[in-house]
Amino acid sequence: MSAWLDALHFLRPHWLWALLALPLLAWLWQARRRQRSVWRGVVDAHLLPHLMVRGTGIASRTPLFVACLPWILAVLALAGPSWRLGEQPLWQSKTPLVIVLDLSSRVTATDLPPSRLLQARAKLAQLLEARDGGQVALVVVADDAFTVAPLTEDAANVQLYLDDLSPEIMPVDGERIDRGISWATRLLAQxxxxxxxxxxxxxxxxxxxxxxxxxxxxxGYAVSALGLGTATGAAYRRSDGTLARAALDEGSLQRLASAGGGRYHALSASQADLMRLGVLLPEQATATAGNGAGKAWRDEGYWLVLPLLLLSLLAFRRGAVVVFIGVLCLPIAMPAQAAGIDWWQRADQQRHAQLEQGAQAYRGGDFVEAEKAFTGIDTAEGWYNLGNALAKQGRYDEAIRAYDTALQRQPGMQDAVANRAAVDAARKRPPSGGDGQGKDSPDNGPQDRGSQGKGQQGKGQQGADSPNPAPPQPPPSQPPSSGDAKGAAPQGSPAKAPPAQSPPDAATQAAADAAQRERMRQAIAQQQAGQRSDSKPGQQAVAGETAAQRERRQAVDAWLRRVPDEPGALLKAKLRLEQERRQREGQ
Known part of the structure; x- marks a missing residue:
């Protein structure tokens, strides 16, 4: 008990000054009780008790101490009583690091075999791999300074550029180390x-x-230096073709570190230089609210709120306690969900949950369950998804009516227009037993929203391997929009319906169909044979793919071959464009 009293203190003791108002409150309470009515001014004091009926309410029977107790409890709670320590998360901020690498032609000297550049790359890789957190940025400098990688906590992102660092990527050769330090200072300040x-x-x-x-x-930024090279130095070739000699000047780097409040060390093969510079374990700025590391005094004032609430009931009418208890028990008696309705969600959130449930069932191939989930959603998205589920079950007439309803809710809905046309064409197409296409074929259906529904609706054809996207999750505070909460559309679209003409006889039509299928089979076989003989490994035809899918794959491969895969060239172009921009702006 004594230990508890010794530890008891207040986190906000200035609130205790409010207790000085207690005498004033007590005087006001007594004055109000003495002035029961206006009869005191017209009736003698000795007759008043016999003429007046004493009050029977709670206020008339409340003692002075009980009346002042709520004020005392409120003041003590605000003062923050505390008597124990609790775990407190530490606020930590690791010191950021900006690396400035000299990429002038001097870095090609070979006094650090095989070259200073390769040794610098290896050292930076060692630093980025061993550094224990904190943001890192990479700046290169020659005649001017450029940002290769901005400040980031992902050191692996900086490592991606190390193999492409060379003097060739710099727009202009030079030795302006001061610009590199100034640019690093600017990054930290920004x-x-x-x-x-x-x-x-x-x-x-x-x-x-x-x-x-x-x-x-x-x-507030410390500048340290890591020396590249040796005192004897080595020859190197400038960008203009002339030869020069570069040697390590440790004295100048030590003076720079002294002026910048940092440290200096020559480059070494081990991590001793990085440990000496203090860049592997960045310092942490921490802030705690307690006396111990990682702990703080807990505010226990909330315990006083419970008796304060009970005392506040005395100010209400008779029966207020029963009503108060009933309100507290109401959430317990009422289930969170009744009849499948979540009382904690708005109507738009419930609709979106139904869309997501239906999309998951659709992706799983359970179109009946998807139909049940989409039924009852009286929005353009709901009717559109319902039409897709009905189409996949071969119920084309009902699907078309669902698409029409979706278009009434949202006129001009391109996906609904395209899918309705595809379903209508599938409904009108006569069944054919030879090619496996028909009204009940599972591969016939509307176009896929979000993949080829827009780009292929003019062709009326789509690959069978097109994806079935699920509706993305919108923010809980916003209803699903027409472009964000679409359900997954069925995959595979039928061929375009033929124009109206006089129907031929059955024998002629069957012969024409067989001849057309044979020509298509021969053309596909010839094209696949040519691809197997001419294409490179990895570009062979995929078994079972359609002509449209093959054309799309070949187009994608052609574009990929045109994309340059030279990060060094891209980095060089980036720095050159940055240099041109600075020249235009006069920087």
Missing amino acids: AQFKQGDILLLADHADGMARDAAAAARAK
């Missing part, structure tokens, strides 16, 4: 970081670079 680290990988630093490091330090 991200609204108050603290951060800048790591420079170079072999020297001039006076302008030291000034840029000092400016970064003034903004």
Whole structure:
């Protein structure tokens, strides 16, 4: 008990000053009780008790202490009484790091075999793999600085660019280290970081670079340096073809680190240099509300709210307690769902849940269950999906009526128009036993919304492997829109209905159909044979695919072959365009 009293304190003790208002409240309470009526002004005081009928209500029988108790409890609850510690999540922010790599022609020197560039790439890969969290960015600099990878917590995203780093991607050769440090400072400032680290990988630093490091330090960013090269140095070829010699100037880099408030270390094969620079384990800024790490004093004032609520019932009329208890028990007596209706969802959310349930049943091939789910949704989406489910069951007349209702709800609904036309054509087409197509064929149906319903509706043909998309989840606070909550449409569309003409006799029609099928079979066999002999591995014809599917696959393969697969060239083009933009804007 004594330990509990010793630990008892208030998190917000200034609220206790409100207890000084208790004497004033007590005086007002007594004054109100003395002034029962206006008769005190006209009737003698000794006669008033015999003439007046004393009140029988709760207020007349409430003692002064009970009247003041709610105020005391409210003030104590607001003051935040606390007597125990609880687990408190720590707010942590790891220091971000911006890496600045010198990509001038000096990085091609071979005093760090096989070259400084390859050693720098390996060191950056080691850093990104071993760094324990925190955002990282990569900046390259020559005559100007450019962002290769912005600040991100995904170090693997930065690693993607390492193999493409070379002086060839830089628009102009140069040795403006100061611009790289200034650009890194700008990135940290734009991200609204108050603290951060800048790591420079170079072999020297001039006076302008030291000034840029000092400016970064003034903004709260520490600048460290990792030396590339050796003191003896090696020859390299500039971009203009002339030869020069590059050597590690440790003195200039140490002065730069001192001006930037960071550290310096020469590049080494192990992680000793990175550990010495402190970039593997970024510092964390933490904030706790308690005396111990990860713990804080718990506010126990909410316990005083329960007796405060009970005392507040005294201010209501007779029977208020019974009503209050009944209201509390009402959610327990009433089930959360009754007759399949969720009382915690709005009507639009319930409709969307039905659409999602029907779409899942449709994707599973249970079209009867999908029909049940879509039935009763009196929206364009509901009738459209219902038509799709009916069409997949071969009930084309009912499907067409559902599409018509959807078009009444939303005139011009392209998917409903296309699917209605496809179903109508399938309904009018006479059954044929030779090709497996007919009214009851499971592959005949309306077009697939979201894949080929728009692009192929003019052709009236679609592949049998087109996807069946499910309706996307809209935000709970918004009703499903006409473009967002469509159900999955049936796959496979029939051929376009032939124009009206005088029907030939049965024998002539059967012979024509057989000849047409034989010509199509021969054409497909010849085309597949040519593809097997001429196409590359991975481009062979897929067994069972239709002509339309094969054409689409070949078109996609052709476009993929035209896409350049050279990240270095893309990065070079990106930096060149950025350089041109800066020149136009006069930066």
